[in-house]
Amino acid sequence: MIALLLALSMQAAAPAAPVTVQPADPLPADWVTIPDDEVLVMTLAGGGTVTVRLAAGYAPAHVGNIRRLAAARWWDAGGSVYRVQDNYVAQWGDATEKKPLPEGVVANPPAEYEWTGGAAPVAKLTRRDPYAEWAGYSADGWPLAGSGTATWLPHCYGMVGVARDLAPSTGSGGDLYTAIGHAPRALDRNIAVVGRVIEGIERLSVLPRGTGDLGFYKTEGERTAIVSVRLASDLPAAERPHYQYRATANPRFTAWIATRENRTPPFFVVPAGGADICNAMPPVRRMPTP
């Protein structure tokens, strides 16, 4: 199997243990534990789980709603994955559109699609992005894109957004989707991005594509039921999964970006000299067991 393994080995998740420290290697302290109340665990019928890191600092009103919906167990009774469109999104929530929102959930929060001012990106990619003047990273491990004045979270594979109706609707957060194909970046600045799937996206990406318009399932029986959605902080301590993001404001991360922009021999013949942000997503991992 050697040849086939080599054939496309450049995207290996786990390189062989390096003999010497490389400039792009993180220090142990570069891995920062994500707070339990930023980790949302969705369990699907059949037992699979999908874990989302919430962008609490970037879309606080929508994330506040999501936390309240999880606390109220709003998705647990009747929630489902009801739409899967190939090369686009998997979407879940209340397919009936009739379920009342719990106390404290704002039906139509402010449009948290982009922001002005605030912290600058701590690292940037080399080339211009087709959807932005620049693309880069926040200090706390989020991908960013921006214009001269605005900054936003880009719609990369696995990023989670809030489904909404026509403006002025911004979506409550009860219906969410994640990108399961080429990044649908035209949605940037038009929808609230509230998180990123950090584990288990394959539970969604392998689901049968819906055959109705826009990938909606035509029948209720095709949907995948949601068993529960919980913040990790609402789980018993022993059951909480722990994740870490890689800190970006350091020269090791800058070196890592360079490795994404110019892949190396022996496999690569021509390095690209650049990358798009969705092919250079900031690393996240499970916290190692001590």
Next chain:
Amino acid sequence: MIALLLALSMQAAAPAAPVTVQPADPLPADWVTIPDDEVLVMTLAGGGTVTVRLAAGYAPAHVGNIRRLAAARWWDAGGSVYRVQDNYVAQWGDATEKKPLPEGVVANPPAEYEWTGGAAPVAKLTRRDPYAEWAGYSADGWPLAGSGTATWLPHCYGMVGVARDLAPSTGSGGDLYTAIGHAPRALDRNIAVVGRVIEGIERLSVLPRGTGDLGFYKTEGERTAIVSVRLASDLPAAERPHYQYRATANPRFTAWIATRENRTPPFFVVPAGGADICNAMPPVRRMPTP
């Protein structure tokens, strides 16, 4: 269901019938039938088919091999989809790596990764691509990317490439893959791109992800067997599927590009002012029945 349908309706495959002709609407003559010997039909166990348009004019040696492999029914006995890596590729061919190549198949064709000179793109996107100086379209409906001197087929979702070992291997064409996630554009100029899946990619994109390194299945039983791979021109005339690409060298297509670069209200609040080539793939359709 109105709200949910509207929620992400901007990527609808089939817009409502227009009341008036729009500048981006194709004329009937803009749809050009793809020759039968450029259409490759792969039937998988379970009955699903995946149809590939071959880039015969862009990677002629590799496509010549693929045609000979199909004529020899090389994939039909023992061929399988043996690797599916989430957000990357589905790969098929001979998992044993032991099957002899048929007479006339060149084990290591020239590296058809890019070309210099030749026809210029007939239409281009507005913004610079992170992986190329420009991105655009051939007259015959292929996406293109290029530097000042070279042109190549970009690794967008659904594009088909030839798996290979380390250079100087270029791959025979017996093992192929297609992108099923965010476009792995770092592979551009490093691999022969030989086609595009034009129907049935969801047969591959929903397959279980392999749990071995790089998404290889750990056991033979996880693979999906290939029943047959045939050129449409080798099928009985009555059984041939027919497809058409949309011609690009006309002002209607230029207007279509603009619609991809700037999505419109009422859903969109902020148009992007640009698009990447993989979010603006040239349209292909089944030939309508007369």
